[in-house]
Amino acid sequence: MLDIKFIRENKEFIELAAKKKRVKFDVGLLLKADDERRTLLTSIEKKRAEQNEFNGQIASTPTGGAREALIARMKSIKDESSVEEEKLTEVMKRWRKLMLEVPNIPDMSVPEGESDEQNQELRTWGKKPSFDFEPKSHIELMEKLDLADFSRGAEVSGFRGYFLKNEGALLEFALWNFTNSFFRTKKFIPMIVPSLVRRETLLGTGYLPQGEDDLYHTQDSEYLAGTGEVGAMAYFTNQTLQENELPQKIIAFSDCFRREAGSHGKDTKGLMRVHEFFKLEQVILCEANHEVSVKHHEELLAYAESLMQALEIPYRVVINCGADLGLGQVKKYDIEAWIPSEKRYRETHSCSYFHDFQTRRLNIKYKGADGKARFAHSLNSTAMPTPRMLIPLIENNQQADGSVKIPKVLVDYMGQDRIGIS
């Protein structure tokens, strides 16, 4: 959500933002609703002031004719104003709905583009492995080594279901532990956050109302969040922090659920696209300052890259084009890992900042040295997506004999340096 005053004064920015993000939004409709809202408010408030005035008089007039006359006068004022009150209720409903649809303004550095095809590569890191054999897919490798069971997964969990077994399960634990150790040194607060969340949390983080189809919900009207960002951000709902408590840096662990409603036919096999997974997510709340947001954005990306480098996984960083940005995102980087079996990079991390788009919806503020409360800025980035990360990890480290080498940083967490017979 943006500030209505800002929207009013910068109509053309919103139009450009919608265009760049390839989002349909008519600012004119919102501004029209806002004009109606303000006209009605002014008129209603004038009448209310009058009512308040009379109210005092009635209270101090003893029962009798004079009092009855005042009450009759009040009744007629009320009849007039109730028409306007009803109209305002209708206008406000329209206004609120539109306010939730206003796109945040993308940064100047965000490239134009129709889809993720137009995301721009910023840099690549690492050396793609060269095999003197045809590299196998993670599916084949994991099934051969008994690290995963997809057919039993589908049997038990349904489409896109999976089991991780043996070193496959251990590898996932190892990645979590390794990641947590890394963020201990960066002074992030470790948190295990709920995935079962209320609707307001998803409205607040900007996943609703637009993302309804991709979310599971329960018979008690709760939702299953698709990322720990939701729980971690919602932790601060309606809070006013002190400026010296910022930045808040959270490394949130959670179960994540995605319906993948629009992805039928994509990545139907293996671990690339599953309905249920675990993720460690970086979340930062910082002061309301663009430069500070940008600084933290680069910091989040740097941490995510550090993890990839430590795991020795070749990757590239892209800057997402306008159409590939969410409604609330100002700018986003993706990290894409090299997948030998597909001979292409696939997204593993997503790193974005929002300015006060989310905190406005969640009502997260901080009090500055001047005593004024402001909406904080928020950012988040993937730290460790599992089991997706197992794909590049296993595929890039596969050996001619079908075994898989464990990267050095994980050996201690795994208790072994290789999976499968040598």
Added chain:
RNA sequence: GGAGAGGUGGCAGAGCGGUCUAUUGCACCGCACUUGAAAUGCGGAGUGCCUUUACGGGCACCGUGAGUUCGAAUCUCACCCUCUCCGCCA
């Protein structure tokens, strides 16, 4: 799942249809008194919105949302949350 109690300003805690611009206490800020402090006295403090060049003015906010009423913190309904007891349970 069943029964009950309750949600009021930073905190504690009154008010249960009009005199509430929400009593009071604590904490906070300013001023006075004081060499300084304590104590005391006086005064001030929240959030959001509308309006105004500005000074200012107005409206709303007693968990949330509807309703009754000329008038709601107070009455009615729904929802959310907290606590106590019983039941079930990893």
